[in-house]
Every structure is written in C-alpha cells, then in structure tokens.
Amino acid sequence: MDTQTSKLKSEKEIYLERIADQQAKGLRDVKFFPRNTFNVPEEDIYAELNRLHAASDLPDPDVLGPRSIASQ
Amino acid sequence: MAGLDTGDSPLEVFLSAIDVSRKLGRANPDFPRNIWQLMDMVEASLGAISPTGRYDIHAHPRIYEADHIIGTVDAFDTEAHIYYDLNQNTCWRRFVVTKEICHLLFAPHGAKHLASTPAQIEQLITQLLSGLNDAQLFNDHNYGTEHFTVLMAVEVLLPHSERERIEHQLSNNTDRIEIAKYYRLPQAMLALYLSPSFKAWMDIAYKTAGPEQST
Numbered sequence: 123m124d125t126q127t128s129k130l131k132s133e134k135e136i137y138l139e140r141i142a143d144q145q146a147k148g149l150r151d152v153k154f155f156p157r158n159t160f161n162v163p164e165e166d167i168y169a170e171l172n173r174l175h176a177a178s179d180l181p182d183p184d185v186l187g188p189r190s191i192a193s194q
Numbered sequence: 195m196a197g198l199d200t201g202d203s204p205l206e207v208f209l210s211a212i213d214v215s216r217k218l219g220r221a222n223p224d225f226p227r228n229i230w231q232l233m234d235m236v237e238a239s240l241g242a243i244s245p246t247g248r249y250d251i252h253a254h255p256r257i258y259e260a261d262h263i264i265g266t267v268d269a270f271d272t273e274a275h276i277y278y279d280l281n282q283n284t285c286w287r288r289f290v291v292t293k294e295i296c297h298l299l300f301a302p303h304g305a306k307h308l309a310s311t312p313a314q315i316e317q318l319i320t321q322l323l324s325g326l327n328d329a330q331l332f333n334d335h336n337y338g339t340e341h342f343t344v345l346m347a348v349e350v351l352l353p354h355s356e357r358e359r360i361e362h363q364l365s366n367n368t369d370r371i372e373i374a375k376y377y378r379l380p381q382a383m384l385a386l387y388l389s390p391s392f393k394a395w396m397d398i399a400y401k402t403a404g405p406e407q408s409t
Binding site for chain 2: 141145147148149150151152154156157158159162164166167171173175177178179182
C-alpha cells in the first residue's frame with residue numbers, strides 16, 4: 123500500500139466512522155446529490171464529504187432568508 | 195402528503211409531487227417558490243408520523259471545495275440535516291435543497307430502503323461512482339430515488355400547470371434563461387421540463403390527479 127492509498131483510505135475510515143457514530147444517534151438514511159462522479163477515485167468522494175462535515179454553516183439569504191418572514 | 199417508497203411507480207411519484215406542488219401553490223401562488231414554505235409543509239407532514247409528533251429540517255449551506263457531491267441529507271426519526279454547496283448558483287442551491295427535501299418523503303418511518311450503516315453508505319458511494327450522474331438520471335429506466343426526487347423537485351419548483359404560460363413565452367421568443375431565472379430553476383432542469391417525455395409523463399399524471407380542488 124503506497125502512502126497516497128494509505129492517506130486516502132484514512133479519509134474513507136474517517137467518514138464511515140462518522141456514519142457509525144451518527145447511526146448510534148439514530149441516523150436512518152443518507153442520500154447524496156452527485157454532480158460528477160465519473161472516473162473519480164472513491165477516496166476523493168470521502169475526502170470531499172469529510173471537508174463538507176468539517177466546514178461551518180454560512181448564511182444563504184438567497185435561498186434561505188429569514189424563516190419567520192418566509193413562512194408567514 | 196403520503197410518504198413514498200422505492201417500489202412506487204413513476205406515476206405515483208408524479209402524483210405525490212403534484213400534491214406537494216399544489217399545496218405549496220395554495221399557500222403561496224407566487225414564483226419563485228419559497229423553500230421555507232416547502233420545508234414547513236414537509237416538516238408538518240413528517241411530524242404527523244414522528245414518534246415525538248414533531249419533525250425538524252435543518253439546512254447547512256457550506257463551502258467545502260465541492261467537485262463531486264453538491265448536496266447530501268442525513269435523515270433521523272425526528273429531524274433531518276441537509277448539507278449543500280454554497281458555491282453553486284442560486285438556482286442550483288434551491289434545486290439541491292428541494293431535491294433533498296423530496297428525499298425525506300421517500301423515507302417515511304418504517305421504509306426499508308435505508309442507507310445508514312457504514313457498509314450501506316460504502317455501497318451507496320460505490321453505486322454513485324459506477325455512473326449515477328446527471329446524464330444517466332433521465333435515460334436509465336431503472337428508476338431509483340435519485341431519479342424520482344429530481345423529477346419531484348422539478349414539479350415542485352416549476353409545476354406542470356405553468357406549462358401553457360411558459361410555452362406562450364417561448365413562442366414570443368423569451369429566452370429560456372429568462373424563464374429559468376424567473377422560476378429560479380437551473381437551466382438544465384428547465385430543459386428537462388420542456389422535454390417531450392417529461393411533458394408526456396406530467397400530462398398523464400395531471401390527468402390522473404384530476405383538477406385541483408379549491409379549499
């Protein structure tokens with residue numbers, strides 16, 4: 123196993139550990155919206171998902187304005 | 195608003211989409227559709243079958259150098275978390291959130307097609323890598339939830355009932371991009387909406403659904 127494979131495999135492990143943790147908290151379903159997954163190493167997908175879950179929420183007023191106003 | 199399962203036919207999916215879209219239209223007939231109102235509606239529907247009598251949907255717009263996955267949803271018994279790429283344009287962000295909300299309607303409590311264990315997630319990602327991309331979404335007749343929820347999201351954001359108005363605009367040389375901007379729908383999804391096959395499916399679904407009942 124070369125260094126890169128080892129590193130990429132750890133991304134997969136990190137993500138699947140998160141899923142196991144979430145499952146213990148009652149996770150019952152996960153779905154993805156893929157944009158481009160042709161000829162992509164699966165480890166790249168896991169790395170991207172790890173980046174997603176490590177990131178913080180940011181405001182999105184274009185799509186999600188103030189709910190109290192939008193829902194009236 | 196009934197929950198769906200993977201065994202449902204495309205017609206049943208379209209009927210469910212029409213139901214959601216009509217309820218949304220009655221709550222607010224204006225376009226572009228209000229995503230919060232869609233969330234409210236689905237939360238109320240899922241709350242009715244939630245063990246706590248409540249269901250909460252949380253949206254998480256994030257920047258994460260997205261190249262391959264532009265959205266994902268984690269569903270629990272009483273809440274769901276929708277994560278999506280903030281670097282997509284407004285129309286795509288709206289579409290991603292709508293599509294992931296539609297996924298929740300496919301996973302009512304007790305549904306059998308869940309993908310929640312590490313092994314199931316690994317299998318799901320393997321399936322994604324095997325070629326479930328946008329090009330195949332509309333050509334593969336082996337429908338799955340990915341296909342269904344794309345079709346549902348199109349109907350929710352741009353209902354078939356708007357078709358006459360859109361065709362009139364197109365006949366007056368209105369650019370498609372202007373129409374897409376008005377409804378805040380990705381151009382690719384407007385192209386799907388305008389495809390003869392999608393129109394044919396929705397003609398059948400609307401005929402089956404019958405005229406909208408006034409409330």
